[in-house]
Amino acid sequence: MCGIIGIISTNEVSSRIVNSLKKLEYRGYDSAGIATLVDGNINEVKCEGRVDILEKDILKFNLKGDIGIGHVRWATHGKPSKINAHPHSSEQVSVVHNGIIENSTILKKFLEKKGYVFKSQTDTEVIAHLVTDYLKKNSLKNTIIKVLKKLHGSFALGVIFKDRDDLMVGARRGSPLAVGYGPNENYLGSDSYALKSMTNKISYLEDGEFCIIKKDQIEFFEGNGVKINKKVMNLSKEDIHYDKGDYKYFMEKEIDEQPSTINDCINEYVDRYNNQINIYNFPWKINSFQSIVLIGCGTAYHSCLVAKYWLEQNTNLDVSIDIASEFRYRKVRFKKDCLYVFVSQSGETADTYAALELCKKNKMKTCAVVNVVESSIARDADLVLPIYCGQEIGVASTKAFLGQMLVLYILSIKISFDQKFITKKDYQSKIKNLLSLSNSAKKTLKLDHKLLNIGKVFAHAKGCMFLGRGYSFPIALEGALKLKELAYVHAEGYPAGEMKHGPLALIEEGMPVVVIAPRDDHYKKTMSNMQEVIARGAKVLLITNKNKDEVVSENIWEQIEVDKLNDELIPFLVTIPLQKLAFYSALEKGYDIDKPRNLAKSVTVE
Ligand code: M6R
Numbered sequence: 001m002c003g004i005i006g007i008i009s010t011n012e013v014s015s016r017i018v019n020s021l022k023k024l025e026y027r028g029y030d031s032a033g034i035a036t037l038v039d040g041n042i043n044e045v046k047c048e049g050r051v052d053i054l055e056k057d058i059l060k061f062n063l064k065g066d067i068g069i070g071h072v073r074w075a076t077h078g079k080p081s082k083i084n085a086h087p088h089s090s091e092q093v094s095v096v097h098n099g100i101i102e103n104s105t106i107l108k109k110f111l112e113k114k115g116y117v118f119k120s121q122t123d124t125e126v127i128a129h130l131v132t133d134y135l136k137k138n139s140l141k142n143t144i145i146k147v148l149k150k151l152h153g154s155f156a157l158g159v160i161f162k163d164r165d166d167l168m169v170g171a172r173r174g175s176p177l178a179v180g181y182g183p184n185e186n187y188l189g190s191d192s193y194a195l196k197s198m199t200n201k202i203s204y205l206e207d208g209e210f211c212i213i214k215k216d217q218i219e220f221f222e223g224n225g226v227k228i229n230k231k232v233m234n235l236s237k238e239d240i241h242y243d244k245g246d247y248k249y250f251m252e253k254e255i256d257e258q259p260s261t262i263n264d265c266i267n268e269y270v271d272r273y274n275n276q277i278n279i280y281n282f283p284w285k286i287n288s289f290q291s292i293v294l295i296g297c298g299t300a301y302h303s304c305l306v307a308k309y310w311l312e313q314n315t316n317l318d319v320s321i322d323i324a325s326e327f328r329y330r331k332v333r334f335k336k337d338c339l340y341v342f343v344s345q346s347g348e349t350a351d352t353y354a355a356l357e358l359c360k361k362n363k364m365k366t367c368a369v370v371n372v373v374e375s376s377i378a379r380d381a382d383l384v385l386p387i388y389c390g391q392e393i394g395v396a397s398t399k400a401f402l403g404q405m406l407v408l409y410i411l412s413i414k415i416s417f418d419q420k421f422i423t424k425k426d427y428q429s430k431i432k433n434l435l436s437l438s439n440s441a442k443k444t445l446k447l448d449h450k451l452l453n454i455g456k457v458f459a460h461a462k463g464c465m466f467l468g469r470g471y472s473f474p475i476a477l478e479g480a481l482k483l484k485e486l487a488y489v490h491a492e493g494y495p496a497g498e499m500k501h502g503p504l505a506l507i508e509e510g511m512p513v514v515v516i517a518p519r520d521d522h523y524k525k526t527m528s529n530m531q532e533v534i535a536r537g538a539k540v541l542l543i544t545n546k547n548k549d550e551v552v553s554e555n556i557w558e559q560i561e562v563d564k565l566n567d568e569l570i571p572f573l574v575t576i577p578l579q580k581l582a583f584y585s586a587l588e589k590g591y592d593i594d595k596p597r598n599l600a601k602s603v604t605v606e
Pocket residue numbers: 297298299300343344345346347348349352395396397398481485601602603
């Protein structure tokens with residue numbers, strides 16, 4: 001899941017490539033590089049680490065050139081290092097790549113026998129040498145056709161050629177690739193976001209296609225070389241200048257934005273005047289499906305898990321959830337009367353996209369719950385339900401998680417009412433409750449002060465647990481995921497009732513355990529499970545909601561109380577302290593909060 005940018009122009013390109021790479025760092029940030037053509041020759045500057053370092057090196061090197069490609073990497077083959085950073089070049093060509101070449105070992109052996117010498121441990125370098133080899137006996141276009149046939153796996157590619165400052169090539173299979181149209185210059189990008197500051201005119205390559213990009217013309221081809229026409233799309237003009245404002249970290253800002261993102265999303269779907277939910281473009285009759293499958297990865301999967309409880313509670317649908325990387329390879333029995341819902345912040349997650357494609361191939365009804373409406377998943381699904389939470393930069397998903405849950409909740413009560421599963425009175429009361437969510441989220445954010453100190457304890461723990469029942473179980477999983485990815489602390493989420501079946505053995509004196517126990521139907525049971533871990537030495541942070549009664553339990557180390565809302569809405573509120581807990585734990589350790597180690601924002605490889 002790397003980031004790609006290419007520019008062909010009549011002006012120097014390196015500073016603009018660097019600016020785009022900065023935007024693309026959400027896709028990978030372990031190394032970066034750029035190649036331009038100067039007097040027909042390929043010049044490369046590469047570094048291990050962030051684009052800031054690359055920028056300084058480029059200035060030192062005084063890199064010129066009116067055509068160039070750039071890359072930010074998330075390592076797949078070969079550790080993060082300068083030598084493994086892209087572009088990978090031979091004397092003849094320079095290549096940037098997102099994806100994985102699955103037959104690279106075989107191709108490497110074949111090329112080594114022909115005398116090609118490899119410098120890196122990457123799978124990408126085979127492409128540079130393969131193109132070089134085919135160019136000896138083929139035209140440029142035929143070379144591309146033949147090389148693409150040889151490659152197995154997934155890729156988005158950008159290629160420039162020695163002595164050809166009039167063109168660059170883009171190709172895609174599996175990984176997304178966009179081209180942009182500018183005034184006397186054109187662009188290539190792993191997504192439209194990288195291009196938005198330069199143009200709002202975009203086309204997307206479909207799987208198996210390639211393109212030849214010149215300053216004043218872009219030609220598109222199917223993999224076999226047949227020329228095709230492409231639709232040019234106009235992106236929304238606004239290139240939202242999303243910065244940190246007064247915050248030091250995007251994640252901190254994104255957590256604090258949640259009351260307003262909740263409001264923005266509700267405003268899009270709820271008609272406050274008529275007290276009803278509007279999903280205008282819903283293309284199916286409500287009785288045309290009997291079941292629903294929700295699919296996602298990571299945090300998005302957790303939002304599906306919460307939605308399962310809502311949908312089972314409020315509709316008569318048969319509800320299943322799936323992790324996209326599992327779903328895509330199982331022998332799934334596709335059902336005509338099923339709605340398949342794909343949840344993804346980026347809309348580019350490779351596994352989720354592949355699961356969607358599989359459903360489309362089987363002619364299923366598909367719906368995308370995404371943040372990026374120009375994404376591949378949004379473009380290919382039958383119905384798109386945006387979460388309207390604005391750009392999310394922090395690798396750890398926060399406001400998008402709340403946004404995903406919100407849209408899934410809205411969808412569940414809409415289906416519920418349309419199925420006549422609930423009365424109009426209940427429907428409108430659910431909507432009324434929803435309207436108070438933003439305000440309660442705002443109050444929850446103020447519970448901050450305690451979590452700063454609590455975070456210091458979790459930061460230094462050998463391991464910890466997050467427990468909950470009902471809606472609070474998926475929230476426990478999400479809390480544990482946040483702590484793992486930000487503070488690098490081993491954390492497990494468990495259904496509180498499962499502890500006695502094994503994990504209780506892990507509890508030892510002083511181990512921090514988060515118990516999520518709002519005063520819902522599970523409260524008393526969870527309280528008993530909490531006492532079982534306290535009895536074995538756990539230090540419990542209890543997250544519950546306000547009530548007239550005192551918490552009926554003892555020996556709790558720390559306690560956080562969110563607002564008392566309708567039980568169905570509690571998952572939104574109890575999530576916020578967990579986000580803060582992970583944030584403060586990472587802060588205590590001085591870790592890179594917006595870009596945790598080994599991760600990337602958009603996961604476009606399997
Ligand atoms: O863009 P997506 O929502 O499809 O991403 C899915 C996961 O990669 C993502 O939620 C990941 O788990 C986050 N880093 C969690 O904070």
